Amino acid sequence: MTPKTSLLEPDARTRRRNAAERRFRAYGLAAIIVSVLALFVLLASILANGTGAFRQTFLHLPVTLDAAVLDKAGNRNPDEMKKVTTVGYAKLINKALVAALAEKGIATDGLTDKQLAGLISQEAPATLRDQVLADPAMLDQTLTVDLLANGRVDGYFKGRVTLESAALDSNTSPEQLQLADKMRAAGLLSVDFNPGFLTRPDASDLRPEAAGLGVAILGSAYMMIIVLLLALPIGVGASVYLEEFAPKNRLTDLIEVNISNLAAVPSIVYGILGLAIFINAFGLTQSAPIVGGLVLTLMTLPRIIIPARAALKSVPPSIRDAALGVGASKMQSIFHHVLPLAAPGILTGAIIGLAQALGETAPLLLIGMVAFVKDYPSAPPEGFFDAASALPVQVYNFTTRGDPAFVERASGAIIVLLVFLIVMNAIAIFLRSRFERRW
Amino acid sequence: MTPGYTLLAVLGRSALGFVLGRQRALSVAGGDARRLHSLPVYYGSSVLLFTAIPALILLAAIAFLHPWLGAAATGPVPAVLVLLAALVGLAIATLRITRDQRARNIVEQAVKALLIGCSLIAVLTTVGIVASLLFESIHFFRLYPASEFFLSLTWNPQFRGGSELGIWPLLWGTLYVSVVALVVAVPVGLMAAVYLSEYASRRTRAFAKPAIEMLAGIPTIVYGLFALITVGPLLRDYVAQPLGLGTSSSSVMTAGLVMGVMLIPFVSSLSDDIMNAVPQAMRDGSFGLGATPSETVRQVVLPAALPGIVGAILLAASRAIGETMIVVMGAGAAARLNLNPFEAMTTITVKIVSQLTGDTEFASPETLVAFALGLTLFCFTLVLNVVALIIVRKYREQYE
Numbered sequence: 001m002t003p004k005t006s007l008l009e010p011d012a013r014t015r016r017r018n019a020a021e022r023r024f025r026a027y028g029l030a031a032i033i034v035s036v037l038a039l040f041v042l043l044a045s046i047l048a049n050g051t052g053a054f055r056q057t058f059l060h061l062p063v064t065l066d067a068a069v070l071d072k073a074g075n076r077n078p079d080e081m082k083k084v085t086t087v088g089y090a091k092l093i094n095k096a097l098v099a100a101l102a103e104k105g106i107a108t109d110g111l112t113d114k115q116l117a118g119l120i121s122q123e124a125p126a127t128l129r130d131q132v133l134a135d136p137a138m139l140d141q142t143l144t145v146d147l148l149a150n151g152r153v154d155g156y157f158k159g160r161v162t163l164e165s166a167a168l169d170s171n172t173s174p175e176q177l178q179l180a181d182k183m184r185a186a187g188l189l190s191v192d193f194n195p196g197f198l199t200r201p202d203a204s205d206l207r208p209e210a211a212g213l214g215v216a217i218l219g220s221a222y223m224m225i226i227v228l229l230l231a232l233p234i235g236v237g238a239s240v241y242l243e244e245f246a247p248k249n250r251l252t253d254l255i256e257v258n259i260s261n262l263a264a265v266p267s268i269v270y271g272i273l274g275l276a277i278f279i280n281a282f283g284l285t286q287s288a289p290i291v292g293g294l295v296l297t298l299m300t301l302p303r304i305i306i307p308a309r310a311a312l313k314s315v316p317p318s319i320r321d322a323a324l325g326v327g328a329s330k331m332q333s334i335f336h337h338v339l340p341l342a343a344p345g346i347l348t349g350a351i352i353g354l355a356q357a358l359g360e361t362a363p364l365l366l367i368g369m370v371a372f373v374k375d376y377p378s379a380p381p382e383g384f385f386d387a388a389s390a391l392p393v394q395v396y397n398f399t400t401r402g403d404p405a406f407v408e409r410a411s412g413a414i415i416v417l418l419v420f421l422i423v424m425n426a427i428a429i430f431l432r433s434r435f436e437r438r439w
Numbered sequence: 440m441t442p443g444y445t446l447l448a449v450l451g452r453s454a455l456g457f458v459l460g461r462q463r464a465l466s467v468a469g470g471d472a473r474r475l476h477s478l479p480v481y482y483g484s485s486v487l488l489f490t491a492i493p494a495l496i497l498l499a500a501i502a503f504l505h506p507w508l509g510a511a512a513t514g515p516v517p518a519v520l521v522l523l524a525a526l527v528g529l530a531i532a533t534l535r536i537t538r539d540q541r542a543r544n545i546v547e548q549a550v551k552a553l554l555i556g557c558s559l560i561a562v563l564t565t566v567g568i569v570a571s572l573l574f575e576s577i578h579f580f581r582l583y584p585a586s587e588f589f590l591s592l593t594w595n596p597q598f599r600g601g602s603e604l605g606i607w608p609l610l611w612g613t614l615y616v617s618v619v620a621l622v623v624a625v626p627v628g629l630m631a632a633v634y635l636s637e638y639a640s641r642r643t644r645a646f647a648k649p650a651i652e653m654l655a656g657i658p659t660i661v662y663g664l665f666a667l668i669t670v671g672p673l674l675r676d677y678v679a680q681p682l683g684l685g686t687s688s689s690s691v692m693t694a695g696l697v698m699g700v701m702l703i704p705f706v707s708s709l710s711d712d713i714m715n716a717v718p719q720a721m722r723d724g725s726f727g728l729g730a731t732p733s734e735t736v737r738q739v740v741l742p743a744a745l746p747g748i749v750g751a752i753l754l755a756a757s758r759a760i761g762e763t764m765i766v767v768m769g770a771g772a773a774a775r776l777n778l779n780p781f782e783a784m785t786t787i788t789v790k791i792v793s794q795l796t797g798d799t800e801f802a803s804p805e806t807l808v809a810f811a812l813g814l815t816l817f818c819f820t821l822v823l824n825v826v827a828l829i830i831v832r833k834y835r836e837q838y839e
Binding site for chain 1: 443543547550551553554555556557558559560561562564565567568571572574575626627628629630631633634635637638639643647650651653654656657658659660661662663664665667668669700703704707731732733734736737754757758760761762763764767768788791792795796801809810813816817820821824825828
C-alpha cells in the first residue's frame with residue numbers, strides 16, 4: 001500500500017494551516033506597526049506644527065528714547081514716568097520705523113503711517129515701556145531695540161500667510177508683506193530664537209506673537225510643588241499602614257476597595273469635587289494653584305499608593321525579621337530598614353504619578369484655570385493663592401482662539417510639556433535602573 | 440497675628456519642647472541614657488507631640504469656625520489661646536517625664552494614628568466625591584424634573600429658562616465614540632500583545648514595548664490637539680467630503696480614532712499580563728499535540744485568558760467613557776442623535792465642561808445639570824470598574 005501523502009511535500013491541509021499561521025503572525029506585526037506608526041505620526045505632527053513657536057520675527061530699529069516725551073518731569077523717577085502710556089512709546093517707535101526706512105532707502109509704496117505701524121506688534125510699545133521703566137538710564141539714548149513683528153508678518157515668514165491670503169485679510173495687506181521682505185533684505189527684520197515664548201505671559205486674541213507660557217509654567221510648577229509636598233508623604237504613610245500594619249478587617253477592605261476605585265475614577269470627576277468642595281464650600285479662589293494642587297493631589301494619591309505598596313511588598317521579610325531580632329520595635333524596623341530599601345521604587349512611582357498630574361487638563365478646566373491670566377503669580381507661599389494658568393490648560397486655551405497663529409503656539413506649548421514629561425520619566429527610569437534591588 | 444505666624448510660633452515652641460524633653464529625660468537619668476526606658480529622642484518627640492497637637496487642633500478649629508466667630512476670630516485672642524495651649528502641653532509633658540515612662544510607645548502610637556489618617560484620606564475623597572455629586576444633583580432635580588432628564592430626547596439649554604436637558608443625546612454620543620475607540624483599540628491592542636508575548640524576537644520586543652508604553656504616558660491634551668489639527672481635517676478632506684457624509688472636522692470618527700490610539704497600550708499591557716498568567720504547561724500541551732503557535736493562541740491561550748481580557752476591555756471602556764480632552768477637542772459640541780459617524784456629536788464629559796466653565800450662575804438648572812451628568816458618569820464608570828476588577832481577580836485566582 002503506497003502512502004497518500006509524503007513528509008517531503010506538505011498536503012493541502014498543512015499548507016492551509018501554515019498559511020493561517022503566517023497570516024496570524026502578519027496581523028500581530030501589523031498591530032505593532034500601527035501602534036508605533038501612530039506614536040510616530042502623533043509626535044511628528046506636533047513637532048512640525050510647534051517648532052515655529054520657538055522662532056519669532058523681530059524688527060531691529062534704532063529708537064531714540066526722547067526724555068522730553070517719556071519723562072516730562074525730568075527726574076528719572078519710574079513712578080512719575082508711568083504716566084506716559086504705551087501710546088507715547090508707540091509714537092516713538094513709529095517715528096523710528098519711518099526714519100529707518102528712509103535711511104535704508106526703502107520705498108514705502110504709498111503705505112500710510114498707520115499701515116507701516118501695522119508691521120509692528122501692538123505689544124511692542126508695552127514691552128519697550130517696561131524696559132525703560134526698569135532702567136531709566138536708557139532715556140535720551142538711541143538704542144537698537146528688538147521689537148516683535150505683527151503676527152501676520154511673522155506668519156508670512158513661517159509660510160502660514162501668503163500674499164494671496166493677505167489680500168483677503170483686513171489685518172494686513174500684500175504691500176505690507178512685500179515691504180517686510182525688503183526690510184528683511186536690508187537687515188531691519190529677522191527671524192530669531194524667541195525666549196519670550198517661555199517667559200512671557202499669555203496675550204490677547206489680537207497679539208498671538210506676544211503670547212508666551214511664563215504664567216502657565218509657573219502655575220504648573222506651583223501645583224507640582226503642592227502635589228509633591230502633600231501626595232508623597234500622605235501616599236507613603238497610607239501605603240506603609242496598609243502594607244505593614246493594617247489588620248485584616250472591614251475598615252482595611254473598605255480602604256483598599258476605595259483606593260483601587262479612585263485610581264479608575266474619570267479625572268473630570270475630581271474637577272467637580274474641587275469645584276464643589278474647595279471653591280464653593282471652602283471659599284478658595286478660582287484658578288489658584290492651591291486648588292489645582294489639591295485636586296491633583298487627591299487624583300495622584302492612588303497612583304502613588306499602588307506602586308509604593310508594591311515596592312514595600314518586594315522587600316523580603318528576612319529584613320524585617322532581622323531588625324526585630326536585634327530588638328527594634330516594629331515601627332523602627334519599618335522606618336529604619338524597610339522604607340529606605342523600598343525608597344527607590346516608591347520614588348519612581350511618585351515621579352510617574354507626578355508626570356501624569358502635570359499633563360492632566362480636564363479637572364483644571366472646571367476649577368477655572370482656563371481663565372485669561374496676564375499677571376505672574378507672586379512667590380510662594382502667597383503665590384499659591386494667586387490666579388495662574390497651567391501648561392496643559394494653556395494649550396487648550398490657545399486652541400480656542402480664532403487666529404491660526406495660536407495653533408503654532410499650542411503645539412509649541414505641547415513640546416514644552418513633553419520635554420518636562422520626558423525629563424521626569426527619564427529620572428524615574430534612571431532611579432529604577434540605578435537603585436532598585438532585585439532580591 | 441495671622442494664622443501663618445501663629446503656626447510658625449507653635450512649630451517653634453514644639454522644637455523647643457523637643458530639646459527640653461530630651462534634656463529633661465537625660466537629667467532624670469543622671470546623664471546615662473541606658474537607664475531610660477526609651478532613647479532620649481523619643482522623650483523629646485513625645486513632648487513635641489504634646490506641644491503641637493492640642494495647639495494645632497485648636498488652630499484648625501478656629502480656622503474652620505472662622506465664619507461663625509466673626510470679630511472674635513480676627514483679634515489677638517485666638518492666637519493667645521493657641522500659644523497658651525502649646526505652652527501648657529509643653530509644661531505638662533516635660534514634667535511628666537520619668538525614667539520608666541514608655542516614651543517610645545507614645546510616639547509610635549501617634550505615628551500609627553497619623554498613618555491611619557493618611558489611609559483614611561482615600562475614603563474621605565470618595566465620600567467627598569459622592570457627597571458633592573449627590574447634593575448638587577438633588578438640588579438640580581428639585582429645579583428640573585428627573586423624568587425629563589432621563590427620558591427626554593433633546594438637549595437644548597437656554598440660559599433664559601425653558602431649557603430641555605435630556606441626557607439621551609449625550610449618552611448616545613458618549614457610547615458611539617467609545618464603541619469606535621474600542622473597535623480600534625481592542626483588535627490592535629490584543630494582537631500587539633499576542634505578537635509581543637508569543638512571536639516577537641528580543642530586539643523587536645525591546646523596541647516595540649517601550650514605544651507602545653510611551654503612548655500611555657502621553658497626556659490626553661496632546662491627543663486632543665492631534666485630533667483637532669491633524670486627524671480631524673484629514674478625515675474631513677479625504678473621507679467625509681468625498682463621500683458626502685459631512686463637512687465638519689470634529690466628528691465621532693475623529694474622536695473615536697484618536698481615543699482608540701490612546702487605549703491601545705491600555706488594552707495591550709493588561710492583556711499581556713493576563714496571557715502571561717496562563718500556565719506554560721497548557722501551551723506545551725497544545726504544541727505537543729501538533730498545534731501551530733497561532734492555533735495554540737486562538738484555541739488554548741485566548742479562551743483560557745478570556746475572562747481576564749473581558750475585564751481589560753471593560754476597564755478600557757470605562758476609560759473611554761470618562762475621557763474628556765479628546766472629545767472636547769475632537770467630537771464637537773452639537774448634541775444630536777444620529778448614526779453618521781462623520782457628524783459632530785457631543786458627550787457627557789464635553790457638556791460637564793461646557794456647563795461649568797465660563798461665567799455661570801450657580802443656582803440655575805443649566806449649571807447644576809453638570810452635577811447630575813457627573814453623577815451618571817461616576818455611576819457608569821464605577822459599575823464597569825467594579826465588574827472588571829471582580830472578573831480580573833477571580834481569573835487570577837483560577838491559575839494561582
